[in-house]
Amino acid sequence: MLIGRAAELAELTGALDDAAAGRARAVLVGGDAGIGKTHLVSALERAARERDCAVLVGQCAELGESVPYLPLADALWTASRGGDPEAGAVRAALDARPVLGRLLPDGGPGGVGGEGEQSAPDLGRQRLFGAALGLLGELGGDRPVLLVLEDLHWADRSTRDLLTFLCRVLQRERVCLVGTYRSDDLHRRHPLRPLVAELRRLPNVTAVQVRPFGRGETAAYLAALSGTPSAPPPADVVDRVHLRSEGNPFYAAELHATGELDELPAGLADLLLSRVERLSPDGRRVVRVAAVAGRRVDDELLRRASGLAEDAAGEALREVVSHQLLVPGGAGYSFRHALLREAVYADLLPGERTRLHAGFARLLADEPDGRADGRGGSAAELAHHSLAAHDLPAAFAASVRAARQAGRLGAPAEEFEHYERALELWDAVPDAAAAAGTGRERLALAAARAAGEAGEVRRAVHSLRRLLETADSSDLRLGVRIREQLASCLGELDADEEAQAMAREAVAMLPPDPPTTEHARALATYATMLLWRDTDGELPAFAEDAVSLARAAGxxxxxxxxxxxxxxxxxxxxxxxxxxxxxxxxxxxxxxxxxxxxxxxxxxxxxxxxxxxxxxxxxxxxxxxxxxxxxxxxxxxxxxxxxxxxxxxxxxxxTTGDWAEAARLAEGFGVRVTRRADAQVSAYALFLEVARGDAGVDERLRWLEPLLPDDPFLTYITRGLAAEHALWGGDPDTAIEHVDAVLASPYGAEVSAVRVAATGLQAHAERAARARAAGDGTAAAAAVAAADAIAGRARTVAVADVDGRPRGSLGVEGEAWLARVAAERRRADGVLDIGLWRRTAELFEYGVPGGGFVYEVARSRWRLAEALAEAGDRDAAAGEWRLAVQAAERLGAAPLLAVLRDLGSRARLAAPPGRAASAGRRDGGPFGALTAREREVLKLVAEGRNNREIAAELFISPKTASVHVSNILAKLDVGSRARAAALAHREKL
Structure with missing residues (x-):
């Protein structure tokens, strides 16, 4: 199974197709060790055999220059064994070219197993090259040839020369030459490096670089390894393996096979360390020091920490970089792969590790916070190295400095992390308050603020609650700050009553005179809470007075x-x-x-x-x-x-209909979310995905569902859109469950509930229509009653808030949704009201014809066209229908486009009746004489519909429906509707 390599395989098979057409091609396939080059080329070999190509595969070996032409010899020896026609053709070609036969193990003196390197000149370089070219040309005369030379990074000089020769002279032969090599082994002085650069300039040579897997490809690969392609491992396992393997399939397989997601498997560590062992002692020293520094290390710092003389350090760095263990960039170096750094670090003895960390800490202690190159980070690095060197006081002080530095740089997540580390070390450090320059409570308050700014609002609330219990009650200003921050965080979590109570408590703790910053901020927070619940109507006057006080406090x-x-x-x-x-x-x-x-x-x-x-x-x-x-x-x-x-x-x-840009912006809205902040952003992507009918909607909903119970806002967004998704899927019952959940949440009392209410009314209207079609008057009446309740709820929240105060303006979108509520409520009665649907469409245009909320205008026109068709105004219906179709096609709104096309067919809005009828006729069969409209009527007869129901479905009169049924019975030569229906079912109409 080939995963994530479709583009690369297409490039290779394209080269094979060119060769089959008489245009010789060569492809050089590069990539790091374990990236999947052999797997890719094996897929090409299978494809070549399926196309009846001759396939020759040879491997280089890590034997230096001792065995010349090894891959060619391997390819010819392997291909000439066996009894298939391909082997016979190769043997015949070899018999005609003794110079090639001497390469084989049984080829006599001078063979590969004989005199080795000294025999190469005796083979006659030009004769051998010409013989190889002639053999490939001869084989290609019968069928295309694929010659694969693997692991060219180990190729001897003679093989490299042969590769150059073939790439230059192969022109019209039906030959595709593919060579693979490890790009991470091509150090600066590797002989293959300039050769690859030279060959890539030839017009018939293509380079393919095999890239690492993306996260989804890693998930599919792990599922394939587990034998469950349709069920990938848990998301946390995939994330961990992908992060550590950096998309390298071999590393991912090793990590997954051993189950050691946090430890480095011994076999993989040995493989990685084998590359380090090739270095000189100074080179190994530099790599070990770099591993202690981290994934990336500053050049000057690495040189000083290595303890080597300047010249020796420079030579060691050149060696390490040439072997591509460290990659230069900016003012420093980074490990080519994180697992290489991890393997080297784990191989250090504990005392060695501690001493190296202490050395880095001493060097960093002499540096100012932040560096001249603007990278910053020295305080964070000092904290890390001091902690690893067991110097807790230095680690504590550096963590506090790193937190403040992160705050100045606008990095709240890192700020919170550093403050958390400092708080963990507080009790282990003598005179921590002096070292931090502040007390423990204020440090914890700063940590909670940073957590909130980083989106970790629940963690901030937990920290602030704990701080509220332990803080010194005599420090009123600190108490105010804790309560003010806690109120703000609770407000973000929609815990409005508790947030307001906490803010009120903060305001009461300090007198208004003299004005203080803490009191002003508490007033500001309390005023914000009053926006959501102001039973006494105090907000405007309170806020205006507070503005004056805040100004006086500066x-x-x-x-x-x-x-x-x-x-x-x-x-x-x-x-x-x-x-x-x-x-x-x-x-x-x-x-x-x-x-x-x-x-x-x-x-x-x-x-x-x-x-x-x-x-x-x-x-x-x-x-x-x-x-x-x-x-x-x-x-x-x-x-x-x-x-x-x-x-x-x-x-x-x-809203504006720029869905291409909306999709680009939504690329950062992750699906596999576990945090509230991530989830709320992710939920917004559902607006677009539901409207387009994307296949990923259900997966996003599955990830969001566990986070809904504790988050009213997330519930409002997610379940409101899940209801629309269910309606497009023809499931009004599930849609109603989602709508009821939203209306039961705190957002059910907000003006935003009007949109969800409109969705609920659509669902109840569908229920009522189905009940009427089934003749179930009780169910229809229940659906209408439920619609009444939701419409009443929408009208109530539109005019007043939860405390009964007038709502004021709904905004242009709110007014449009309220109009749709009215239109959907009438539809629940079985009435498509032209005026209500026209008003809805106009309001969604926001006063700009052709503008406004483009998708909702098109959805409203769908219903308006349906209403006009039902009223018999087919020309007006066709006009609205065409506008809706054009918008749906431009947007890519597949579900809407599907129902519009269905309406166009049923109401014959898409084409003149004569054309539609003639297009639907078929020659032969029992239904050959029926028109397209008669076929539509027969389908409904087969569903058990009576004439009135057929008329409503197809926007015709009951009398016309009766005429159609009579014509159908006559043309089919049957005596009853039941026999016509049976015939339709038998013929699978």
Whole structure:
């Protein structure tokens, strides 16, 4: 089974096809050891034999220059054995060329087994080369020839010369020459290296580089090794093996076979170390020191840590690099493969390892934090080496410095990691507070903040709760900061009541006078919580007073946050929408000037949201793009608003119909997610995948499902789209289960529930239609009653929040979804209301004909065309249908396009009736005389439909349906509908 090598195999088989057509080709196949070159070439050999080619395969061996022409001799010896026609042809060709016969083990004096290297000149170089060319040409006269020379990195000089000769002179012979070599063995002075470069310039020579597996290919490979191709190993196993093997199939197989996912298998370690053993003592020293440094090491640091003199260190580095154990790049070196570094490190004696780490720590202790080349990282490296050298005080101090350095560089994940290490070492270090320059509680608070910024909100909440229990209660400012951060994190987790209570507690702990930064930030957090639940209507006045206090305290970040909250509040009121945008923009500028990236990102997200809600999609896209770039530049991609800005960028493109760009943005939305932050981003990809009918929807849903119970927002996104997916699959019952789950969550009381309610109404309308078709009036009435309840829920949340306060503006999209709720509610009654569906389509255009929410306009036109066709206005129906089809085709919305085509067929919107009828006729068979429309009617008769139901399905009158049935019975010469149905079933109509 060949995995992940389709392009490479296509290149090779293409060369074979050229050779078969009389255009000789040579292909040089390179790749690291274990990458799968032999497996690839074996697939080519099988393909060649299936095409009736002669196949000759020879191998080089690690014997130096002692056996000339070894691969050619091996190929000829192997091919001439046996009794098949190919062996006979090779033997005959060899008999005619004694100079080649002397290469074989039984070829007499001068053979490969005889005088070895000294015999090579006696063979007559030109005669041998000419004989080899003549043999290949003769064999190619009967059928194409594939000559494979494997492991050319071990080839002797004579073989390399023969390879050069054949590549240059083979022209019209039906010969394909393939040579393989290990690219990681081609050190700077390797004789094959310049030869490969020279041959690749020839017009008939192609180079194929076998690349490492991608993650999916590693998963498929491990499944094949396990004998379960359709069931790959668990995702964590695949991830671990792929990460450690770096896509090398041999390494992956070794890791998986032994089950040692965290340890290096002994056999693989020995194989990797064998390459190191070829080095000089100084070369081995450099490699061992580099292994202690890590995957990558600075050039100057490596030279100094090696303990070698300058000249000796330089010569040793040249040797190591030439053998491609270390690869130069930038100002340093990295191991060619992580497992090589791991093998060397594991081979060190414990004392040797400790001494080398201590040496690195001493060198790094003399360096400033960060380097002149801008790489930074010395504090983190010092912490790592100090810890490995068992110098805990130095490791602690360096970890604190590394955390602060990571914070300045905008790397919150690394900042959190370093703070966590420092906290673990706190009790083992004398006078830790002096070394850290702060107390333990404030260090833990900084760690929790970094965790939240890195997207680890639940970990932050856990740390803050623990800190709240242990912190000094007399330190009021610390208590306020803990509660304020905890309230913010709880709000992000949708624990609104607890978040508001915690924020209120923080506000009450400090008096308003004198104004303090801590109090201002607590006010800002509490105001944010009031956005979600404000039973007393205190938000606007409270926030405006708090802005003045924050300004007096000089807390620009708190002031900006309060302005954003006020802007969001005013955004709900149509008369103040312009003021909302102005205030949020002012908050953004204030936060940027203050150097408060998290507040600035919140402002950017809300500013883009204002444009989005107004239907100003171009400005929304531009603002969201700016915000996402800012988040990335500050290392905050996975902070709450960093992730939301990425999702909003995607959602805007999805809305405008730029699905190619939306798909590009969604490439980073991973499927195999385990963290809340990753999952929320992943869920957004479902908008596009469900609408396109992608095969990967079910897999994404499987990964998201375990994370839903504790995350209302994730539930809202995921299950709302899972409901649409179920509807496209013809399963309204499952769709209703998903909708009910969303409406039972906290988001069921938000305005966003209107969209999900529309999906639920569509499902109940499908249920009602099926019940009516089956004559089940009770089920139809139950579906209508359920539709009534959901429509009422949608109208309620559209006009008031959970506390009964007027909702204000729904935004252009919200108004369109509310219109669809009304249209779907009428459809549950069995009525396709032209006016309601036309209004829905118009509202989704956001006031711009041809613009707005492109996909939803097309979906609304589908129903509008259906309603017009049912009313008999076929021309208007065809116009709306064509517009919907054009949009669906451009978008690639396969499920929508399928139902549109079905509607076009049933309502005869796609072609004039005469053309459709003539196109459907067939010659011969019992149905040869039926028109296309009569075939459609007969199918419905076979399903047990009566004339009224047939008329509704095909948008014709019951009388016309009756005429069609009578014509069908006459043409089929049967006396009843039952016999016509039986005939249709028998003929599998």
């Amino acid at each position: 807390a620009a970040d708190a002031e900006a946050s309060l302005l954003i909250t006020l802007g969001r509040y005013w955004k709900r009121q149509p008369a103040k929408a312009a003021k909302a945008a102005e205030v949020i923009e002012r908050a953004r500028d204030l936060a940027l000037a203050d150097g408060s990236p998290l507040v600035a990102m919140r402002a950017m997200f809300q500013h883009a949201g204002v444009h989005f809600d107004r239907g100003d999609l171009a400005d929304a896209a531009r603002t969201a793009d700016d915000g996402a770039r800012y988040a990335h530049d500050n290392g905050l991609d996975w902070s709450t608003y960093g992730a939301l800005l990425r999702c909003l960028r995607f959602l805007i493109r999805y």
